[in-house]
Amino acid sequence: MTKLLWLVDNPLLLPDFWLEKMEKEKGWKIEIRDRESKVLNFIDYDRIFILGDSLSFTRERLSLLAYEWKVNPSKIQVFPWEEVKIVFPQSFFSILEQFIAQSLAKPLAPLVAERVVPENKVLVLPQASQTLDQALKEKGIETVVAPSSTLRREGINFHLFPSGDTVGAVVVSPPEEITPPVSFSSEVEDTRKLVDLKFMEKEIEKKDFRGETIIFLLPKRGVTEKEWLQTFYLSRLLAKRDRAEIFVLVEEVLVAGENLEKEYRQARSCGVIFEKVTFSSLFAQPTLDMRGIEVEFTTERDRLKRKIKADWLVSLPERNVLPFDLAPFFDSDRIEEAILPLANPNLSSFSPGIEGIFVSLPGEEKNLVQVIEKYLTQGIVRERGRVEVNEEKCILCLTCLRTCPWRAVAIEKERKKTRVNWELCHLCGLCASFCPAHAIEIKGLSFEDWLSPVSLGGEK
Amino acid sequence: MKIVALGCDKSGYPALLKWGEKNASPFEEVKLFSLPCLGLLTEEAIFRTLENSDALLLAGCPLDSCHNQNGSRGAYLKVKKVNALLQEAAIPKKVAVAFVTADKIGEIEKVSQELFWGEKNDNS
Ligand code: SF4
Ligand code: SF4
Numbered sequence: 001m002t003k004l005l006w007l008v009d010n011p012l013l014l015p016d017f018w019l020e021k022m023e024k025e026k027g028w029k030i031e032i033r034d035r036e037s038k039v040l041n042f043i044d045y046d047r048i049f050i051l052g053d054s055l056s057f058t059r060e061r062l063s064l065l066a067y068e069w070k071v072n073p074s075k076i077q078v079f080p081w082e083e084v085k086i087v088f089p090q091s092f093f094s095i096l097e098q099f100i101a102q103s104l105a106k107p108l109a110p111l112v113a114e115r116v117v118p119e120n121k122v123l124v125l126p127q128a129s130q131t132l133d134q135a136l137k138e139k140g141i142e143t144v145v146a147p148s149s150t151l152r153r154e155g156i157n158f159h160l161f162p163s164g165d166t167v168g169a170v171v172v173s174p175p176e177e178i179t180p181p182v183s184f185s186s187e188v189e190d191t192r193k194l195v196d197l198k199f200m201e202k203e204i205e206k207k208d209f210r211g212e213t214i215i216f217l218l219p220k221r222g223v224t225e226k227e228w229l230q231t232f233y234l235s236r237l238l239a240k241r242d243r244a245e246i247f248v249l250v251e252e253v254l255v256a257g258e259n260l261e262k263e264y265r266q267a268r269s270c271g272v273i274f275e276k277v278t279f280s281s282l283f284a285q286p287t288l289d290m291r292g293i294e295v296e297f298t299t300e301r302d303r304l305k306r307k308i309k310a311d312w313l314v315s316l317p318e319r320n321v322l323p324f325d326l327a328p329f330f331d332s333d334r335i336e337e338a339i340l341p342l343a344n345p346n347l348s349s350f351s352p353g354i355e356g357i358f359v360s361l362p363g364e365e366k367n368l369v370q371v372i373e374k375y376l377t378q379g380i381v382r383e384r385g386r387v388e389v390n391e392e393k394c395i396l397c398l399t400c401l402r403t404c405p406w407r408a409v410a411i412e413k414e415r416k417k418t419r420v421n422w423e424l425c426h427l428c429g430l431c432a433s434f435c436p437a438h439a440i441e442i443k444g445l446s447f448e449d450w451l452s453p454v455s456l457g458g459e460k
Numbered sequence: 461m462k463i464v465a466l467g468c469d470k471s472g473y474p475a476l477l478k479w480g481e482k483n484a485s486p487f488e489e490v491k492l493f494s495l496p497c498l499g500l501l502t503e504e505a506i507f508r509t510l511e512n513s514d515a516l517l518l519a520g521c522p523l524d525s526c527h528n529q530n531g532s533r534g535a536y537l538k539v540k541k542v543n544a545l546l547q548e549a550a551i552p553k554k555v556a557v558a559f560v561t562a563d564k565i566g567e568i569e570k571v572s573q574e575l576f577w578g579e580k581n582d583n584s
Contacts, residue, residue, distance in 0.1 A: 055477070058469045059496040082477055083492050346470070346527045353529055405529035428528035429500025433538070445496060447505040 002028050002104065005045040007035045009052030018093060028100065042069035047103055051079045059427055060381075066113035067381045074109045074444045109443035110385050116423045117379030118156045118168025118356060122372065123149065125172050125329060132173060132360050135369040141376065152331045153410065156356060156379070156423040161331070168376050171368070172339060172352075173360040174324035181219035181318045182282050191286045193293050194313050197227060200234055209242040212311035215295055219279065220251035222319025224363025225260065231316075232263035235272040246272045247308060249297065251279055276300040284313065319362055326357075332410075348375075354407055355380075355424050386427055386443055387420040393439035394418055400431035400440060461576060462489040464509050465517040466501070469494045470527045472519030474562040484569055486576040490517075498557075499531030506542045510553050515575050518557040519568055525561075532559055554578075 006014060011032050022028045033039055035052060042048060048071065050057060057078045066073035077099075084095050121142045124132065128143060136143055144167055149160040157166050188194055216231055231248065238244040253264065253274060268274065275297075282297045293313045298305050323340050339352040340359065350358045350368045356375075360368050387408075389400075400418060401409045408424035409431060411417070420431070420440070432440040467473035473494035479485065480492065491513070495501075498520035509516050518539065520532040539555045546553055558571040 054494070055469075055474050080494065083494075344525045344529065346521065346525050347529075403530070403534070405531075426528055428497040428531050430497070430528065430530060430534050433500050433502045433505075433534065442500065445500060447502065447508065 002026075002047075003045045004028050004030045004100065005039065005042070005048045006030060006032050007039075007048065007050050007052075008032060009035055013051065013088075014096075022097070026097075026101075039069075042071050045071075045075070047100070048076045049079055049100070049103075050076065051081055054078045054080050054082055063113050063381050063383050063427075066111075066383070067115060072108055073111045073113045073383050073386070077103050106444075106449075111443065112384045113381055114384055115379050115381050116156045118376050119166050120376050121165070121167040122169045122171050122376075123151075123158065123160065123165075123167045124360075125170060125324075125326075127173065128171070129173055129360070129362075129365070131365045132171070132369075135365045136372075139369050139373045141369070141373060149329065150331045151329050153407075153421070153424075155421060158356065169356045169358060169372055171358045171360050171372065172324050172326065174340070175322045176222070176362055177320045177322055178222075178317045179320070180315060181217050182279050182284065182315070184284055184315075187286050188284050188293055188313075191290055191293055193291070193311065194315060197230060197234075197314060197316055200312075200314050201230070204234060204237060209238055209244040209312075211243065213245045213292075213309060214238060214247070214312045214314065215293075215308060215310040216246070216248040217279075217282075217313065217315040218248065218250045219316060219318035222321070222362065223316055226363060227316060228260055229263055231314075232260070232267045236263075236267040236270045239267070239270040239272050247310075248272060248274045249277045249279075249282070249295075250274065251277065321359075321361060324359075353405065382423055382425065383427065384422045386445075387422065387425050387432070388441050388443070389418050389420060390439045390441065391417055393437045395437045395439070397436060399434050399436060403430045403434045405430060461487050461514045462491075463487050463515040463517055463575070464491045464493065464513040465519065466493050466495055466498070466509070467519040468498050468521060468527075468531065469496055471521040471560055471562050472498065472558075475558075475560040475565045475568055476517075476519050478563070479565045479568045479572075482565070485572060487572070497526075497528045497531040498535035499526075499528055501535055501538060503538055503542055503545075506538065506555055510546075510555070513553075515553055516555040517568070517572060517575060518555065519560050520557065522559045522561060532557075 008014060011034065014032055019030050022030055035050070062076055063073055066076055079099060084092060121144055122136065123144045123146060126147055128136065133143070144160065144165050146160055146163050146165065149163060151158045151160060151170065157168055158170055159166055184194060216235060218231060235246045235248055239246045277297045277299060282295065284293050284295050287294050287309055292309050292311045294307060294309050295313065296305065296307045321340065326339050339357070347353055348371060350361070350371055352359055358368060358372055396416065396418065401411065405428065406424050406426050408421045410419050410421055412419055427442065427445065429442050429445060432442050465476050467476040476492055480490065498518055506516060518535055520535055521527055523532050526532040536557055539557045542555050554575060556571045556575045558567040560567045
């Protein structure tokens with residue numbers, strides 16, 4: 001007797017008469033459980049089907065479930081309810097039957113979902129800043145200092161030569177370039193009214209800015225969250241306490257974050273004027289009496305030219321993170337480009353798209369270390385055995401090596417063979433779809449698998 | 461016109477479902493399928509899907525925010541190749557790809573209209 005488990009949202013979808021019929025006619029012993037209920041032993045079942053909103057069952061989630069349930073991932077199948085619900089109930093049961101039959105007809109691939117946990121150590125390249133070092137220490141993450149190492153990937157970890165150390169993550173702390181947001185003439189600097197945020201922080205306690213006009217300049221790149229908060233706070237205080245006239249000129253306001261948003265609103269309600277300005281159109285010169293700075297700019301909102309005589313110009317530097325070349329550190333032809341975090345919102349933050357490599361950005365060290373800590377302690381669930389290279393078919397063209405976005409394909413130098421590093425593989429299928437020799441198989445995720453389970457109406 | 465619509469399970473499929481709910485499809489029949497990533501499509505798979513349909517509509521993550529970095533790009537390259545081959549062989553079928561996020565379906569609407577009206581609409 002074949003034992004099947006169906007996890008469903010709504011048990012009414014699979015009525016008793018159908019279950020009895022299946023047991024009698026097909027020899028399928030089908031058990032129905034609510035999707036939320038606790039099932040004690042998943043191993044007992046030949047297949048586990050999930051019925052109901054299939055949207056939330058992405059590949060990663062299924063791997064995770066297989067790991068939690070301790071079953072072969074290819075035993076779990078999501079019935080594409082959304083694709084068939086329009087035919088409910090007419091052809092629904094015949095499709096369901098067909099779906100089960102097709103799934104049982106395929107031999108199970110020998111897959112294992114495993115949690116891969118990296119070594120709890122990091123290497124910082126080229127060297128950790130004080131803040132980063134501090135943040136790592138606070139979390140108890142051991143750092144390895146080996147600035148002239150060569151790295152080789154070993155599964156999820158990195159092996160260092162010549163020291164022989166193994167680290168789970170590499171943090172790249174790229175060089176940064178600090179420039180003023182606008183190039184000010186020396187005359188402007190001579191007024192001594194061009195100051196930085198720290199100056200304001202200090203002066204605000206001693207000095208009364210009553211009736212003065214103060215302009216804050218915040219560039220788009222490299223202003224940290226702390227600096228934003230500080231600007232909102234100072235500008236609010238100056239506007240409220242001293243009734244000073246405050247302008248905050250920005251290229252973009254960063255209010256992503258609960259605190260930031262709150263502070264921003266409070267500053268505005270105290271009369272601080274925020275103005276979006278293109279800094280390239282901004283011009284500053286000393287006032288005639290050299291006691292202030294005259295700032296001229298065009299507002300982005302209404303394209304009006306404005307001229308403001310400021311008693312103080314508080315300017316924050318623009319910090320540009322420069323690309324960092326990883327190639328010299330890697331014993332591999334796969335890490336060839338200079339890295340910076342990808343601007344891909346779907347990748348984990350600070351990630352340049354390479355598993356285990358993180359980019360440290362100034363001002364973000366604390367958040368970065370949190371991400372790293374989670375990565376190093378929880379690891380990731382991956383499927384062993386899902387992607388396989390057929391060595392006989394492989395013509396060693398290295399297309400897979402070049403197409404894999406996760407750099408999971410490696411060449412075994414000694415044997416001159418390509419191999420997929422399952423610990424790094426995200427099961428995207430790119431390598432298999434580009435392999436000219438059809439040498440790569442992604443078990444259970446091939447064309448037949450994703451198209452045929454239920455082609456509507458049964459015809460193909 | 462009967463089409464098959466394939467979407468990746470991160471962005472494309474949820475968006476296709478939304479599009480379906482809106483009843484904005486100009487097609488007579490749409491068969492919907494999900495797959496883990498558009499990147500796993502091969503030219504062969506595309507041709508085989510076209511055997512049973514008049515057109516194929518793919519929906520995947522936006523190029524710069526693909527969950528698998530290059531999945532959508534890979535699909536885009538293949539779609540271009542397949543369309544060129546179809547045109548060369550004078551087969552009146554077409555593949556189109558829409559880059560969408562799970563909750564923004566405007567691109568599917570646009571691409572499906574283009575697919576439905578064909579070249580005529582491109583010029584107008
Ligand atoms: S793409 Fe295929 S043939 Fe080329 S090296 Fe990779 S597995 Fe071998
Ligand atoms: S399936 Fe994707 S991640 Fe895995 S080896 Fe192939 S290309 Fe790389």
